Amino acid sequence: MDFYLGIDFGTSGARAVVIDEAAHIQAQVRYPWGADAELASSWQRALLTLLGEIPEELRRGMRAIAINGTSSTVLLCDGDGNPVDTPLLYNDGRGSSVLGELRDIAPPNHTVLSATSSLAKLRWMMQLPAFGEARYFLHQADWLAFLLHGQLGISDYHNALKLGYDVECLQYPEWLLGLQIPLELPKVLAPGTPIGELRPEISQQFLFPANCLVCAGTTDSIAAFLASGAKSPGEAVTSLGSTLVLKLLSRTRVEDARYGIYSHRLGDLWLTGGASNTGGAVLREFFSDAELENLSREIDAGKASELDYYPLLKVGERFPINDANLPPRLTPRPDHPVEFLHGLLESIARIETQGYELLQKLGADSLTQVYTAGGGAKNPTWTAIRQRNLQVPVISSMNTEAAYGTALLAMGGLGVGEEIIF
Ligand code: ADP
Incomplete structure (x- = not known):
């Protein structure tokens, strides 16, 4: 039997849902946030704890995994994927101080023109002392997926919308170059696209098949929409x-x-x-x-x-x-x-x-x-x-859990089942 895993990093905690080929739920596990929910190290702990709590017989049949994060929760990391500073959470409004500058370059009324957008956060982070050590700017879901597949600098077009990515032409727009951002913006894939196999350390530690794929993720609210049916x-x-x-x-x-x-x-x-x-x-x-x-x-x-x-x-x-x-x-x-x-x-x-x-x-x-x-x-x-x-x-709704929608995404990314629109 083949199984698919969706992991939701939401506002109150992290959840994992395992489904079978018929999209039926086989297991659900939860990890509530403590006081340190804003630290990348606690996201990593949550991820590994959830993986370990999935029943072993399901882990052994896992074919694909996808992760959703909260929209516009972002972080900077170095060339090895280590965070260089504390992430900025979805509701962090410190980007308001750079909105004037963004208004000068972005089209009027663009979604990036909000204090909490990923782009406003990135521009705000450019004045941090640690910015010099940063090589990559990633969303929460991108970084967590990296921990599983080991490839840096990859995102999806749901997370990347509020970074200014042009989801119609599937490219970063010319005006974004005006910011002269001195690091790598993520390469953007369609949500659910298989990125690569699990890192061998992870598949061996948790007894996943070596060829279990990690797919591009999405945001929590889109994942909840996908769960609805x-x-x-x-x-x-x-x-x-x-x-x-x-x-x-x-x-x-x-x-x-x-x-x-x-x-x-x-x-x-x-x-x-x-x-x-x-x-x-x-x-x-x-x-x-x-x-x-x-x-x-x-x-x-x-x-x-x-x-x-x-x-x-x-x-x-x-x-x-x-x-x-x-x-x-x-x-x-x-x-x-x-x-x-x-x-x-x-x-x-x-x-x-x-x-x-x-x-x-x-x-x-x-x-x-x-x-x-x-x-x-x-x-x-x-x-x-x-x-x-x-x-x-x-x-x-068929289901309202974002983790369920993300499990469907992991399954749809491999072209299995008809539940998904991708
Ligand atoms: P959120 O996650 O946005 O805080 P929930 O989805 O948990 O909200 O829904 C909570 C809301 O549902 C509450 O504001 C409450 O007024 C409403 N609610 C709870 N029970 C009922 C009910 N029987 N009929 C209508 N509204 C309800």
């Missing part, structure tokens, strides 16, 4: 977590910086989407999770609530309304909590519908089906309300 144009994944995040698979690339909309490449397709500030965090302001469950059961989902809210925690929205001064709208508040919750769920469902309408208006394929992930996915009343608003089937 969505694979055709028009299929989408709504994440109903603290915020509301929409992702729609399309044949056309859609970008609009005003709304924070951009597209990732997925083989011949594009994954476009946007993130609204509304979502479960507002529900949690008013209701416990148990109340959400119990009160939702009393709602008549077939009937539209007349209450027209814009649920936000604070002023300001980007998508699907671009207005930094948009105030939260949570009145009038009915006396009965069931009515109030109905109004909140209905209003968030309307914002979701408006979001997909905007993506389609900007050129994305027509919506055909919506998968759902996040805490709100387990609420059947909300699903029914959303389906009435969206007018397409709303179903649960």
Whole structure:
């Protein structure tokens, strides 16, 4: 039996999922972050611990491995792959000090023009004393994969998007050369592309076959999308977590910086989407999770609530309304909590519908089906309300774990199975 391993380096911990050729899960292991989650040495420890915890009979049949990291978590390393300084994590905003310079060279509204982009981080790192020792700039997923295959300077076009890599022409753009970066930018491969066999030390230590391949990885949010099961144009994944995040698979690339909309490449397709500030965090302001469950059961989902809210925690929205001064709208508040919750769920469902309408208006394929992930996915009343608003089937994701999506990527990279779009 052949097996495939996906490893997710996420915000709360690292996870590994092993699947078989039928994409069924055979094992899952977890490694929670301690206080030193920002150190590359702790990522390495997590990686090796996870490998060791996978049952030996699965390790012996492993054909391919892929890793996803958090988007824009980056580090500098020397010619042997040793980090020369502490990595910068996905949410590190110190790159804001170089945005003025980047604005002078990057096209207007480009995705690199954000304090947390990989390029802003790289430009910021250029003034570090240790920069002189650096030979390579890598993303978290690139470096962890290097530990397994031993080749430096390789990335994938999901991680490289916020470095400024042109995912349409598959090259670094001319304007990037204006920064005169004195080290090697990673060579960029399609996610899932086999890079090389495991280093012999690793395959011997963990009893993997010598010809087990390590594939180019991806980012955590794309891996979670891949896990959902969505694979055709028009299929989408709504994440109903603290915020509301929409992702729609399309044949056309859609970008609009005003709304924070951009597209990732997925083989011949594009994954476009946007993130609204509304979502479960507002529900949690008013209701416990148990109340959400119990009160939702009393709602008549077939009937539209007349209450027209814009649920936000604070002023300001980007998508699907671009207005930094948009105030939260949570009145009038009915006396009965069931009515109030109905109004909140209905209003968030309307914002979701408006979001997909905007993506389609900007050129994305027509919506055909919506998968759902996040805490709100387990609420059947909300699903029914959303389906009435969206007018397409709303179903649960096949799986919501990024590690599962990355295992599919490892399998798809070898051309096995049909679950993957690559
Ligand atoms: P995140 O990872 O973004 O913090 P989760 O995916 O864990 O969020 O989802 C948590 C959110 O789900 C909370 O904000 C909570 O309000 C919401 N939630 C939990 N249970 C329910 C429910 N039964 N119905 C609707 N929303 C729920």
